[in-house]
Amino acid sequence: MNTNSNSYTIIYASVMVIIVAFLLAFVSSSLKERQDKNVELDKMKQILTSLNITDVEDAEKTYNQYIKSDLIIDLNGNTISEKGGFDLEAGDDRLAVFVCDVNGATKYILPLYGKGMWDAIGGYLCLNDDKQTIYGAFFSHKGETPGLGAEIATTNFQGRFPGKRAMSNGEVKLKVVKNGKVQDASCEVDGISGGTVTSGCVSNMLQDYLTKYKSFLTK
Secondary structure, three states, X not given: OOOOOHHHHHHHHHHHHHHHHHHHHHHHHHHHHHHHHHHHHHHHHHHHHOOOOOOXXXXXXXXXHHEEEEEEEEOOOOEEEOOOHHHOOOOOOEEEEEEEEEOOXXXXXXXXXEEOOOOXXXXXXXXXXXXXXXXXXXXXXXXXXXXXXXXXXXXXXXXXXXXXXXXXXXXXXXXXXXXXXXXXXXXXXXOOOOOHHHHHHHHHHHHHHHHHOHHHHOO
């Protein structure tokens, strides 16, 4: 075959594309299990952070030490399944609840999903055994503004939640208010300076999901 011909060039390029595509597919497939495991471990670390447990060396071992069950419940607070909550994504009629044991005290972790200023936000809220007061919190984001809304992912912001009341007399009370505008310190969290919109989005997410969990939290 004439190596200078157009047909040779086309055939050669086609063969190279097929080979490269095959190699990329093979590498992607071989790494998928490891990637999935890393995602799973990162989720465990996020859940543990809401329990105020950070910098763990073995996330899976520590997770299994503290998390005793991952329930799936309905909007009426009834248990659908004793396990499976870890793999449950955001939904309208099924909710996950992580039941934990910290030094003999029961804690409940609730996953949160919401919309930030630019992209999705989420996190975990940990409640004490009274299902009313907050033990810890973790928040994450996909695209909030660095130095402003992105501050929801910092320990400084998350550290403002422990001790606050999520519920009172069967009603959702927890909310994030504009920076410096806290009037009821028992249930209001100081927002981020310069990140008012994202702070409001976190507040809306908390109000939305605590309302969904209301039946479970008031039982």
